[in-house]
Amino acid sequence: MTTKYLLLAAALTLPLAASAADPAPRKGNTLTLGGGKPTGKLLTRDQLRQCLAKQKALKEQDAETAQAQAALDADKAEIARADAELESEAAALQAERATVDTTKEEAIAAFNAKLAQRAERERARDQRVADYNTRLPAFNARVQAGNQVRQGWQADCADRAYDEADYFAIQRGK
Secondary structure (H helix, E strand, O other): OHHHHHHHHHHHHHHHHHHHHHHOOOOOOEEEOOOOEEEEEOOOOHHHHHHHHHHHHHHHHHHHHHHHHHHHEEEEEHHHHHHHHHHHHHHHHHHHHOOOOOOHHHHHHHHHHHHHHHHHHHHHHHHHHHHHHHHHHHHHHHHHHHHHHHEEEEEEEOOEEEEEHHHHHOOOOO
């Protein structure tokens, strides 16, 4: 019975051993960077090197864009939070206005001080909105430029076939 299990274990390890030995490039094995069906002529090694560099730059650009988008989203959420606070505060001040004793200078001054504080917070929120609106067109232009680069990569590299041996040669620095 134990030989039966040993044979089964040996049979299970053969495919693993074969796949571990496969990373060596095979001349004539063609792949694509985009994962689609290969189109056009086979990329030369220099063209493949350029396509790989563009692909790496696109990944870095995507990471930077995601960070910038996260910062814009955080600012937008902060602006929305400030808007909600200002609205709530306005309602509270409106209710308080009816209870202010207008015969006492101190009560009027205290209420006016609250109004001035709210006006200052409103100016700060308005400045934050202006800053956000100033950064937004630059971000949108950056995304649009990145999309154009991506379209160029798609046209020049994505579904173009390349030789696997060339890929491994580039990885080794050749």
